[in-house]
Each structure stands twice: as C-alpha cells, then as structure tokens.
Amino acid sequence: MRRAQVQVQFTWIFSLFAGALILLFFITFILRQKDVSERGLSAEVSAKLDAVLTLAQSSLQTSNNVTIPGDLGFDCTGFVYGGARRPYGNALVFAPGLIQGKLLITYADGWDVPYRASNLLYLTSPRVRYIFLNNSETVHSLFEAMPDAATKQSVEWNITLMASIMPRNDDYVRIILGASSSTLPSYLPGLDALSPEEVGVLGVSRSVSETDAFTVTFYTRNPGAPVMYSPGEVFGVVGEEMALAAVYSSAELFNCTYSRALDHLEHITAVYYQRSRDLLASYRGPGTCAQLYGAAGSSLSAIRREAQRPPTLMSAEAIAANMTALADANQRLKLFSCPTVY
Amino acid sequence: MIEAVMVLVVFFFLLAVGLMVYNGLAGRGAVQRSQEALELRGLRIARLAMTFPELQCSVSNVIQENCVDQLKASAMSSLLSSDSRARQYYYDTFQEARIRVRQVYPTEEEFVIYEREPAEYRRSEATYLPVIVYDPLSSGGTCLTLHGACHFGTLIVEVYQ
Missing domain, CATH: 3.40.50 (Rossmann fold)
Structure with a gap:
C-alpha cells in the first residue's frame, strides 16, 4: 500500500479512538453527575422530612398529612429515603417498618408518667x-x-x-x-x-x-x-x-424504641428527682409540703430504678403505682400552694 | 494528522478549563450549603431544647411556652456532668453543641446546660432565643401561672463545624 493510503486508514482509526475516548469521558461524567445529583436530592428530601418530623413532634395532638416523594423506611434510630439514611437522634418515632405511597400521616402526643417524659411521634399511611x-x-x-x-x-x-x-x-x-x-x-x-x-x-x-x-x-x-x-x-x-x-x-421497632423511651424516662426522672430534692432543701414553709417533697422524691427514685429494668408487666405496674403516688403528692402540693414537682 | 492532534489538544484544553470552572462553582455552592446546614442545625437544636420536658416550665403538666425552669436546667446540668450514660444519651440529640441560658434581668447570670465542644472546628454558629427563666424557689410571687418568680434571659445554642 502506498503511504497516503496508510495515513488515511490511520487517521480513521485515530479519529475512532479519539471519538470513543471523548464519548467515554462524557458518559462517565454524566453518570457521575446523575449519581451525585440523586444522592444530593435524597439528602435534601431527607433533611426536609427531618424538619417536618421535628415540627410534627412538637405539635401535640394534631394530625398532619404530609406529602412524601416516595417510600420511607423506618428503623429504631432513623429513616431511609432513596438510599439516604437520616438519624432522628433521640426522637421516639413509632411507625411501620415501611411506609409506601405519597402520603404520610403524623400525630404526636405527650407521654405523661405523670410528668411529661417525652413527646411520641406516630407515623402511618x-x-x-x-x-x-x-x-x-x-x-x-x-x-x-x-x-x-x-x-x-x-x-x-x-x-x-x-x-x-x-x-x-x-x-x-x-x-x-x-x-x-x-x-x-x-x-x-x-x-x-x-x-x-x-x-x-x-x-x-x-x-x-x-x-x-x-x-x-x-x-x-x-x-x-x-x-x-x-x-x-x-x-x-x-x-x-x-x-x-x-x-x-412492628414488634422489632417497638422493642427498640420502647427501650430508648425507658432510657429517656430514666434520665428525665433523674432531673425531676434532683428538682424535688432542691425544692425540699430550700423549702421553709409548712412541714406538710416538706413531707410531700420527700414522698415525691421516693416515687421518682422508684420510677428511675424500674425504668432501668427490662420492660415486663411487673416493672410497668411498679412504675404506674409510683406514678399514682407522685400525682397525688403533686396535687396536694398544689392544694397547699407550694411549688409543684412537675 | 498533525491538525487532528492539535484539534484534540485544544479540545481537551478547553474541556479542562471548563471542568476547573465547574468544580470551582460547585465547591463554592457546597460551602454555602454547609453554612446553611449549620444554621439549620442550630435552629433545630434550639427548637428541640425549647420543647424539651427536661427544661420546660410546667405546673401539673400544663406547659408554659418559651420558658426554662431554672431548677430543671440546673438538675440537667449536674446530671450531664455526673452521669456518662446520660451524657452519651443526650449526645445523640444535641451532638457537638453548647446550650446555655443567660439570664439578663433582674440579675445577670449564666448557666451551661450542655457542652460538647469538638477539639477542632472550622466555624461555629450561635442561635439566640428569648426565654423566661422561671425560679420556683423565689417565694411570694407568681410567674405566669407558676408559683415563683419570672426572670428574663436568652437561650443560646452554639453549634460547630
């Protein structure tokens, strides 16, 4: 073959190679951008949902319908949307493992034992x-x-x-x-x-x-x-x-979230216990109130102890009995015009 | 042949310049987004703190909005300094942040409720919320419907990045 013919063939092969390289570059770039964009979108939607859930959690006894972009998965400590997982800290969220569809129903209520231990957020579809x-x-x-x-x-x-x-x-x-x-x-x-x-x-x-x-x-x-x-x-x-x-x-989600709720109960009870002791230490009024602070402190101490135990009916009954005693002491403190424990 | 190579060289040069500009703009956007995320985190924690039963004022479970109970705040502060389990528990909610209440009237006083400052951070963002600081130990008065005295202050939440 003549030199000119070889050069023409080489030019074609070179052009094909260069074209393929350029095409490959753009395809890789586009796929990467698509991936980045999808992850960014999932993270953005998750952040917005997180804000919605935070807001819902503090709007007690109010039901809200929230439009969601797609299926939401829930586990004990967070939710998953589009592959992006978002933890919700110590929020106590109760939901089915998976919510499908475009609508999420939120409802929050306070968990009173008898003082407000936490806000519970219920989710369904x-x-x-x-x-x-x-x-x-x-x-x-x-x-x-x-x-x-x-x-x-x-x-x-x-x-x-x-x-x-x-x-x-x-x-x-x-x-x-x-x-x-x-x-x-x-x-x-x-x-x-x-x-x-x-x-x-x-x-x-x-x-x-x-x-x-x-x-x-x-x-x-x-x-x-x-x-x-x-x-x-x-x-x-x-x-x-x-x-x-x-x-x-679900049973699995409830088991885990209720354990976290009991952890929270233990810590918040410690706060109320300390508060009742501070009230008792600084109280200079009639002896009845001092006795009531002492009784409230005992109930709080018992609730804290029981909250550390596994969630059996026996421990729940012990907590409930102390709740009744504490509510009674608090009511009487109010009647005697003393600062209440909760 | 030389022309084709030159065309490719120019093409890839322009592509490289384009990518550099794109990366620069994307990086600037990321910094702005991260700043926004930090501000949002501060607001979120402040809002959470304001609705935390551990801090809220209440009488027989009737909650007073935007009110921090001084005794509860002090009890929470001592719990967090003495109990490592509690410290770990609240870390899941507040993470690296500093939450304090600064009382400004009638006397100036400040108490730190939660503090977890990272060893190193690039910037911090503070969120201020005006609050009533309720003192149940003050005798002879009422604060809103509560037995005690009302003081005025600010809840300050600092978050780090």
Missing part, C-alpha cells in the same frame, strides 16, 4: 389499615385516640361481623384486640389469604391492678397452621400513649 376488634374498653379507647385521618375501623366482637372483614388492597392490616390467648381472631377467614408480611395482630390489655400499665402482645402469623396466630413478643408498657405506640409499630 392511609394504605395501612387498622381494625379494632372491640372486645374491651382499652381497645375502644385506643380506637378513639387514633386520629381520624388514619384508615381505622372498629368492629364489634361478633363472629358474623368479623367474618365479613375482607382485604382491600392495603399495604398492611393491623388487627387490635383486647389480648388474651383465648380471644385470638381465628374467626377472620377473610384475611386468611394475606401473607404474614401483610397482616399482624396486636393484643392490648390493661393491668388487672387498674393502673396505667398495659400488656402488649405482638402475635405472629402462622400460615397454614391450625392456630393461625401465636403470641410473639410481649411487653409491659406504661401509659395509654405507649400502648397506642405499639399499634403503629
């Missing part, structure tokens, strides 16, 4: 359905406490009515009933077709001592087994607000 099988006063009370924006229904404890409950394209169905192993909803044939990931049962009952202690039992689904639901994790909890928190949560 209209695509999660709550069915309250009305077989106890506690279940009725939880139904009333749940905001109307949530997809909730109350069904009387009647075999015919319960048999008529059918799936409705919900992401998840949570059944709430007054707990007792003998009252398990084996009469919910309409929901038999749902998988264990699509339906869950929660049993809630108030302590027999009629204090503010509750037992919450998360039942697990046994597909195809003669007993459809068997008791899983059981917790003794303090306060109806905390029992309502169990309605919103």
